[in-house]
Amino acid sequence: MNKSISDTRGDFKVGCHLSFAGGYAKMVRDALSIGANAMQYFSRNPRGGKSKPFDAEDAGKLLETAEKHRFAPFMVHAPYTYNPCSANEDLRRFARDAMSEDLQLQAKIGRSFYNFHPGSHVGQGIEKGVELITEFLDAVLPYAGDTVVLLETMSGKGSEVGSSFGEIAKIIRAVKNPEKLGVCLDTCHVYSAGYDIINDLDGVLKEFDAVIGLSRLKAVHLNDSAEPFASKKDRHAKIGGGFIGLDAVARIVNHSKLRGLPFYLETPNELEGYAGEIKLLRSIRKGD
Numbered sequence: 552m553n554k555s556i557s558d559t560r561g562d563f564k565v566g567c568h569l570s571f572a573g574g575y576a577k578m579v580r581d582a583l584s585i586g587a588n589a590m591q592y593f594s595r596n597p598r599g600g601k602s603k604p605f606d607a608e609d610a611g612k613l614l615e616t617a618e619k620h621r622f623a624p625f626m627v628h629a630p631y632t633y634n635p636c637s638a639n640e641d642l643r644r645f646a647r648d649a650m651s652e653d654l655q656l657q658a659k660i661g662r663s664f665y666n667f668h669p670g671s672h673v674g675q676g677i678e679k680g681v682e683l684i685t686e687f688l689d690a691v692l693p694y695a696g697d698t699v700v701l702l703e704t705m706s707g708k709g710s711e712v713g714s715s716f717g718e719i720a721k722i723i724r725a726v727k728n729p730e731k732l733g734v735c736l737d738t739c740h741v742y743s744a745g746y747d748i749i750n751d752l753d754g755v756l757k758e759f760d761a762v763i764g765l766s767r768l769k770a771v772h773l774n775d776s777a778e779p780f781a782s783k784k785d786r787h788a789k790i791g792g793g794f795i796g797l798d799a800v801a802r803i804v805n806h807s808k809l810r811g812l813p814f815y816l817e818t819p820n821e822l823e824g825y826a827g828e829i830k831l832l833r834s835i836r837k838g839d
């Protein structure tokens with residue numbers, strides 16, 4: 552029997568953000584070439600351009616390889632240009648139409664997460680921001696198919712919504728289809744938002760559980776932070792190369808409440824750098 556590499560890798564699902572420029576099959580080949588069994592990519596050009604026409608044959612190759620190598624669900628990331636709680640109605644409509652289209656496309660592929668930044672309320676206040684994001688989700692979630700839409704935890708720069716677990720919980724509680732929602736915890740963002748994942752990871756996860764519920768936590772964006780604790784700044788650093796450090800990262804990837812989740816790197820790297828980080832992470836992971 553031909554035993555695939557991932558069969559010997561236990562349950563640790565780890566990968567990174569990849570370029571979709573060469574299509575699906577190329578992207579999953581890139582993932583395999585760097586030892587990944589998880590992958591993230593932008594739903595379309597990050598500046599918010601048109602999405603590519605759907606290529607069913609190319610997508611078929613992606614699915615075949617991902618199944619064979621037991622990949623984690625694909626993590627599709629919305630462009631940063633979507634602001635679901637903009638004060639400008641045209642910008643909100645743009646985000647709603649584009650995300651609806653992204654979700655319809657992703658539903659054709661399946662086995663996916665769709666991650667988005669809740670947005671910036673631009674002076675309207677958190678309450679109004681939460682209300683607009685809820686309205687937005689009520690409009691787009693019907694297009695999600697079996698894709699789980701993830702709210703990302705944010706650093707709180709500017710007027711970002713979603714830098715506290717309470718804000719995320721409010722959105723989840725207010726939408727009509729909460730069963731379609733989950734949360735992606737970004738280690739850089741929560742650290743810069745003021746959650747002490749270095750000295751009190753247990754306490755942070757306990758709080759997450761009490762406020763949102765750990766069953767909502769579906770994935771981790773694994774990044775070090777180039778900015779200090781509670782800085783409210785969003786600048787990712789390479790694994791072990793920032794304020795979070797490798798010891799804390801080791802506790803994160805081995806934590807009993809997190810180790811079953813897929814980890815997606817968004818560190819400042821090219822493929823070669825990601826290969827090194829994935830190798831490093833596999834070496835500090837225990838017990839698979």
Ligand SMILES: [Zn+2]
Pocket residue numbers: 703737772817
């Ligand atoms: Zn992230």
